Amino acid sequence: MNPYTELLRLSPVGVLVLAQIILFVQDLVREDKRLSQYISAAALALTCLLSVYLASSGNTVSFANSTFVFNSLAYYFGVIFSLSALLVMLSAGSFLGRAEYAFEFSSLAILGVLGSFFVASSTNLVALFVVFEMATTATYGMVAYARRSKLSAEAAIKYFVVGAVSAGIIIYGISLIYIATGSVSISSVFSVTSQSSQLLDVGVILLIVGFGFKIAAFPFHMWLPDTYEGAPYPATTYLASVSKVMGFAALVRIFLVMGPAIYALGGLNWEVIFGLLSILTMTFGNLAALVQTSMKRMLAYSSIAMSGYMLIGLALGTSFSYAVLLYFMLTYAIAKAGSFIVAQFFESEHNAKSIDDYAWLARKSPLSAFSLTIMLLSLAGIPPLSVFVAKFFIFYASVQVGGYWILLAIAGVLNSALSLYYYARVIKNMYIGLAGESPPPQGPRLERIGYMIPILTCLVLTIALGLGEGTVIAVAKHAVTTLSATVF
Amino acid sequence: MAYSEILFMFVAGVTIISALGVVVSKEIVRSAAYLILALVGVAAAFSLMDSLFMAMIQLLIYAGAVMVLFLFGVMLTRKEAPAKRRRLLSRTNLSYLILSVVLFFLVARSGLMDTSVLGGIPGPVSAIAPSLYTEFKGVLYALAGLLVTVGLGAIYIVKKEANEGKNA
Numbered sequence: 001m002n003p004y005t006e007l008l009r010l011s012p013v014g015v016l017v018l019a020q021i022i023l024f025v026q027d028l029v030r031e032d033k034r035l036s037q038y039i040s041a042a043a044l045a046l047t048c049l050l051s052v053y054l055a056s057s058g059n060t061v062s063f064a065n066s067t068f069v070f071n072s073l074a075y076y077f078g079v080i081f082s083l084s085a086l087l088v089m090l091s092a093g094s095f096l097g098r099a100e101y102a103f104e105f106s107s108l109a110i111l112g113v114l115g116s117f118f119v120a121s122s123t124n125l126v127a128l129f130v131v132f133e134m135a136t137t138a139t140y141g142m143v144a145y146a147r148r149s150k151l152s153a154e155a156a157i158k159y160f161v162v163g164a165v166s167a168g169i170i171i172y173g174i175s176l177i178y179i180a181t182g183s184v185s186i187s188s189v190f191s192v193t194s195q196s197s198q199l200l201d202v203g204v205i206l207l208i209v210g211f212g213f214k215i216a217a218f219p220f221h222m223w224l225p226d227t228y229e230g231a232p233y234p235a236t237t238y239l240a241s242v243s244k245v246m247g248f249a250a251l252v253r254i255f256l257v258m259g260p261a262i263y264a265l266g267g268l269n270w271e272v273i274f275g276l277l278s279i280l281t282m283t284f285g286n287l288a289a290l291v292q293t294s295m296k297r298m299l300a301y302s303s304i305a306m307s308g309y310m311l312i313g314l315a316l317g318t319s320f321s322y323a324v325l326l327y328f329m330l331t332y333a334i335a336k337a338g339s340f341i342v343a344q345f346f347e348s349e350h351n352a353k354s355i356d357d358y359a360w361l362a363r364k365s366p367l368s369a370f371s372l373t374i375m376l377l378s379l380a381g382i383p384p385l386s387v388f389v390a391k392f393f394i395f396y397a398s399v400q401v402g403g404y405w406i407l408l409a410i411a412g413v414l415n416s417a418l419s420l421y422y423y424a425r426v427i428k429n430m431y432i433g434l435a436g437e438s439p440p441p442q443g444p445r446l447e448r449i450g451y452m453i454p455i456l457t458c459l460v461l462t463i464a465l466g467l468g469e470g471t472v473i474a475v476a477k478h479a480v481t482t483l484s485a486t487v488f
Numbered sequence: 489m490a491y492s493e494i495l496f497m498f499v500a501g502v503t504i505i506s507a508l509g510v511v512v513s514k515e516i517v518r519s520a521a522y523l524i525l526a527l528v529g530v531a532a533a534f535s536l537m538d539s540l541f542m543a544m545i546q547l548l549i550y551a552g553a554v555m556v557l558f559l560f561g562v563m564l565t566r567k568e569a570p571a572k573r574r575r576l577l578s579r580t581n582l583s584y585l586i587l588s589v590v591l592f593f594l595v596a597r598s599g600l601m602d603t604s605v606l607g608g609i610p611g612p613v614s615a616i617a618p619s620l621y622t623e624f625k626g627v628l629y630a631l632a633g634l635l636v637t638v639g640l641g642a643i644y645i646v647k648k649e650a651n652e653g654k655n656a
Binding site: 020063064065067068100101104107108111112114115118122124126127130131133134137138140141144145147 | 624
């Protein structure tokens with residue numbers, strides 16, 4: 001391969017590494033808060049554009065003895081990671097302005113994206129575990145970023161303990177798979193001896209449990225509401241978008257390649273496990289979100305419910321369902337990051353924390369209230385917005401498979417109807433206020449440009465991805481088929 | 489019952505009892521000492537299972553480096569003054585001597601002994617280095633990234649605030 005082509009294909013991660021070095025130097029010589037925020041935002045934007053180009057043109061390059069292979073799938077995930085982290089960095093301006101130090105946050109965001117990018121590209125379970133931990137460790141630092149706040153410390157401790165336990169479970173699962181198969185590479189061809197096929201099954205179940213903590217599937221979700229609520233807003237946005245998609249990236253990476261062989265050799269019906277987790281997760285997340293009074297907590301529970309819908313894509317295990325899952329993750333990350341950013345804006349501008357505090361906010365900040373409305377409707381599944389399209393296709397995929405799998409579609413549709421209730425409550429409060437309360441006298445205020453850039457980006461993408469779903473799903477389908485066809 | 493099985497039972501028993509000791513004992517230094525014993529027991533179990541490399545890693549990293557870190561932490565956070573100087577021929581020094589002799593023999597023997605390497609086939613310990621630095625070099629790069637991230641996060645969390653130094 002031409003060295004320049006190779007360089008180009010490694011450039012998305014190269015840009016991030018370079019940005020990290022520049023950030024270190026910048027902090028050493030100038031210690032400029034704004035500058036480190038701009039550097040990281042620029043690097044993430046560049047990575048995003050490069051990944052979009054490389055994902056759509058179907059490139060592949062391997063790195064470090066094929067331990068990491070960057071193909072369309074890795075670039076596709078790279079787009080989601082860098083885009084969501086870019087939104088976080090754009091919206092973090094006022095938070096970092098108040099914080100004592102700003103450089104570490106930008107640095108951790110870059111390192112987290114770098115780790116996640118490598119998770120999506122690793123062809124080896126041990127390598128996947130190490131880069132997964134790298135990305136997770138970056139988020140520990142971000143959750144604990146508001147050092148004076150007790151809530152932030154509590155959130156970080158809860159997250160750290162759960163993260164450490166899940167890391168232990170994952171590494172245990174990997175070692176059992178290694179004992180059973182004699183290999184740690186993620187490949188579609190491997191063999192087990194007849195005595196150790198049960199070891200393989202136990203190892204795979206442990207992997208599902210370990211990564212289940214990260215994506216907050218139902219029995220492993222306990223940490224999520226407290227952590228999301230206690231963490232500073234930019235960290236919450238980062239957790240809900242980059243970190244959650246990374247958990248799915250690891251699962252897709254493993255089960256897309258190894259899944260059929262696991263079923264054939266170990267006899268473990270992992271698809272049924274994912275199906276059960278999916279129904280439990282979406283139902284629990286939605287029921288818990290119904291009774292929340294705090295906006296941040298409501299969004300946290302709704303992100304658990306969204307994990308449930310996305311698990312359908314893994315449960316079906318067809319190449320179409322994986323492609324739809326990829327599209328779903330992109331739309332989810334944007335809509336969720338957008339709603340958290342608007343919530344952050346409303347908290348800093350109007351001191352609005354509970355859902356009741358959102359009364360009449362559409363009169364005060366019409367543009368961001370409108371954006372929040374669109375994004376919440378998208379999450380609830382109202383056509384023609386992007387998350388609706390994703391849900392529609394994922395339910396369609398389960399009907400296509402037929403049999404008992406149709407139950408997943410039925411559960412998903414019922415849950416979507418349920419979720420509309422708590423999303424609509426926020427929208428109602430913003431536009432027509434609380435019962436018996438008159439609208440505030442003051443008119444709309446000028447909305448802060450620092451928040452409006454990421455919010456409007458999310459708004460435009462939420463609408464545009466819904467209308468132009470064909471292109472994205474075609475790229476996703478291409479990414480899935482190239483990966484499942486190639487043997488590493 | 490073969491003598492190796494009896495030996496394994498003994499080692500396992502010692503490990504379990506000292507693990508209980510870690511939890512039960514009231515004084516933190518005593519807990520740490522029990523923990524060393526438990527970790528050495530695990531190392532012995534590894535070596536009985538012909539996994540000499542794992543046994544050495546266990547001894548060097550856990551019983552060695554990690555425990556030194558623990559003891560440092562205990563020493564630095566305890567308020568009372570450290571105990572008086574011990575005699576040269578105390579029981580503690582004797583146990584250090586025994587431990588270092590065991591470690592010395594393990595290191596000296598390691599070049600000759602077979603151990604299970606990655607891939608499941610037993611082979612010489614020296615085969616681990618090439619596989620670590622060629623086949624799995626990507627993992628090594630990833631570890632470098634992990635350490636940078638961990639360092640950055642940890643330093644931020646314990647870093648003094650800019651105006652804290654003036655007040656103190």
